[in-house]
Amino acid sequence: MQDGVPITKPGDEDRFLRRVRPSDWKNPVPRNPYDIAIVGAGPAGLEAAEYAARLGFSVALIERNRLGGNSLNAGSVPSKAIICTARVCSTMRDAEAFGAPIPSAPSLDFDKVMARMRRIRTRISGYHSVHELAEPGVDIFFGSARFESADTLFVDDAPVHFKKALIATGARPGVPNIPGLDQTGYRTSATIFEMAALPTRLAIIGGGPLGCEMAQAFCGLGSHVTIVQNDPKFLPREERDAAEILSRSMARDGVDIRLNTTVVGARRVNGIKILETVNNDVKGDIQADEILLSIGRVPNVEKLNLAAAGVTFDEDHGIKVDDFLRSTNPNVYAAGDVCLALKFTNAAQSSARMAVRNALMQAQQRQSSLVIPWCTYCDPEIAHIGLHVWEARQQSIPIKSFTVMMHDVDRAITDGRDTGFVKIHISEGSDRILGATIVSSRASELINEMAVIMSAGIGMKALAEVAHTYPAQSEAILLAAQAYTRNFDEAAKRAASGNADNGK
Numbered sequence: 001m002q003d004g005v006p007i008t009k010p011g012d013e014d015r016f017l018r019r020v021r022p023s024d025w026k027n028p029v030p031r032n033p034y035d036i037a038i039v040g041a042g043p044a045g046l047e048a049a050e051y052a053a054r055l056g057f058s059v060a061l062i063e064r065n066r067l068g069g070n071s072l073n074a075g076s077v078p079s080k081a082i083i084c085t086a087r088v089c090s091t092m093r094d095a096e097a098f099g100a101p102i103p104s105a106p107s108l109d110f111d112k113v114m115a116r117m118r119r120i121r122t123r124i125s126g127y128h129s130v131h132e133l134a135e136p137g138v139d140i141f142f143g144s145a146r147f148e149s150a151d152t153l154f155v156d157d158a159p160v161h162f163k164k165a166l167i168a169t170g171a172r173p174g175v176p177n178i179p180g181l182d183q184t185g186y187r188t189s190a191t192i193f194e195m196a197a198l199p200t201r202l203a204i205i206g207g208g209p210l211g212c213e214m215a216q217a218f219c220g221l222g223s224h225v226t227i228v229q230n231d232p233k234f235l236p237r238e239e240r241d242a243a244e245i246l247s248r249s250m251a252r253d254g255v256d257i258r259l260n261t262t263v264v265g266a267r268r269v270n271g272i273k274i275l276e277t278v279n280n281d282v283k284g285d286i287q288a289d290e291i292l293l294s295i296g297r298v299p300n301v302e303k304l305n306l307a308a309a310g311v312t313f314d315e316d317h318g319i320k321v322d323d324f325l326r327s328t329n330p331n332v333y334a335a336g337d338v339c340l341a342l343k344f345t346n347a348a349q350s351s352a353r354m355a356v357r358n359a360l361m362q363a364q365q366r367q368s369s370l371v372i373p374w375c376t377y378c379d380p381e382i383a384h385i386g387l388h389v390w391e392a393r394q395q396s397i398p399i400k401s402f403t404v405m406m407h408d409v410d411r412a413i414t415d416g417r418d419t420g421f422v423k424i425h426i427s428e429g430s431d432r433i434l435g436a437t438i439v440s441s442r443a444s445e446l447i448n449e450m451a452v453i454m455s456a457g458i459g460m461k462a463l464a465e466v467a468h469t470y471p472a473q474s475e476a477i478l479l480a481a482q483a484y485t486r487n488f489d490e491a492a493k494r495a496a497s498g499n500a501d502n503g504k
């Protein structure tokens, strides 16, 4: 096991493993020195390798486990496949409200749910397989990489010399120091997708994106879920009203919510796992068959012998990089979870392309210029891009928000999916968009409209004139822009009538 992911699996996963870690793989003889050596083949490493190779550079890609990294093997892909099944279950349960009652309560075949998830993983693995990478000429080395010097890595015993290197070793689940947890046993994102049976009772520690997504998904599949969060609200990175909608939605689904609660111990009694909790000095117990830890991720930096390359790092925050993604060794760059605060697949990919351009093409692109949208795939989905109100205040940027409630959007009403809002933040005194939060079904898609708008520098006035399909959830974005123009027109009218009054 590496990064908590088993390396082999019998039978039906053969095709998957042939793509992401063939058992008979022989590492190539190194074509030293490489223009770029990339450590880690998750979204960041794969993106960098394919991009650099297609530009004509010689590339060595080193992976100690499977191609695809966390995202494909134990992250975005398996979690979204499970969430999709949970939504089907929830839709069936709600069917009566749509005038289509189903004859009996839906049943669940957990083996088939997991088999579907594995089939999806196999299908998606085809896009970044060893064969796909061979086509543009990437040399793939399977094995653990460690630095020997400022321009040399070792993969097991083979030296790989490089002109530039990119560290893209990602992160792994953090494990808190809770007395007794080792004895009860627990799962993390690395092992939850290997479960053989649906747990009757699932206790989740941590209410960030991972904890919230899994709480609602397993509740939808039929587990009794309790979620413990040591903060007064879920998703601390999101705006309060967004997190509150999520709390209400999880409570309605039947998730047992323990906010502001700390797990102080764990024990096992008659095979049952028990979490000992404290909330405002009141002690409590939570009984479970499985425990999921989702308290954040820690960067993979420790086995790389970074000191030999002159690369400075921090065990909590990862590789220290400047705004150009360059480490303290000017020939070594980093991208993705190993160095970024925003730990998302799209951030890993965008930072990797930027690092390649900076390292190999003398570009001077700044990571602070990246505009990364993200989404937590709960029901409703919670998506964000750009500045939050509190960040604008911290930076002394005057900000004004325009909000449209989804219950005022026709498509949300017809679909019975009218919980949530679209909130667009603009720079006060102009129509420049600084950020947006969207809480709705398919917010993950709506936020991408905001990403295009912000990247193209389109302001609220122009946006208000863009025809959208009717009816559509994205009409909420149009309505927010039209609210801005109404506001603007009224202010102009008031100013004009003030001038006229003054002229009397």
Ligand SMILES: Cc1cc2nc3c(=O)[nH]c(=O)nc-3n(C[C@H](O)[C@H](O)[C@H](O)COP(=O)(O)OP(=O)(O)OC[C@H]3O[C@@H](n4cnc5c(N)ncnc54)[C@H](O)[C@@H]3O)c2cc1C
Pocket (backbone or CB within 6 Å): 003, 039, 040, 041, 042, 043, 044, 045, 062, 063, 064, 065, 066, 067, 068, 069, 070, 071, 072, 074, 075, 076, 077, 079, 080, 143, 144, 145, 146, 168, 169, 170, 171, 189, 210, 300, 303, 304, 335, 336, 337, 338, 343, 344, 345, 346, 347, 348, 377
């Ligand atoms: C359950 C879950 C769900 C998620 N869902 C989403 C989502 O919906 N959307 C989203 O945008 N993000 C999501 N994420 C986050 C996303 O998975 C990560 O941000 C992304 O995988 C980071 O990519 P990366 O390439 O930086 O690192 P990783 O994917 O972690 O890849 C790093 C690779 O480096 C390898 N490696 C490490 N050390 C060495 C070494 N010494 N030598 C060789 N190889 C090494 C590892 O084996 C690994 O393959 C989710 C995460 C989790 C846990």
Ligand SMILES: NC(=O)c1ccc[n+]([C@@H]2O[C@H](COP(=O)([O-])OP(=O)(O)OC[C@H]3O[C@@H](n4cnc5c(N)ncnc54)[C@H](O)[C@@H]3O)[C@@H](O)[C@H]2O)c1
Pocket (backbone or CB within 6 Å): 176, 205, 206, 207, 208, 209, 210, 211, 213, 228, 229, 230, 231, 234, 235, 236, 261, 262, 263, 293, 294, 295, 296, 297, 342, 343, 344, 374, 375, 376, 377
């Ligand atoms: N949809 C997505 O994009 C998605 C989904 C899942 C995970 N991820 C990524 O994976 C990473 C890991 O996700 P995560 O949710 O584990 O991490 P996180 O750091 O985002 O959230 C962890 C949560 O756990 C809480 N917490 C920490 N210690 C605790 C303790 N001892 N007891 C109770 N609560 C505790 C924190 O308050 C926080 O809310 C994140 O960086 C996230 O970006 C992304």
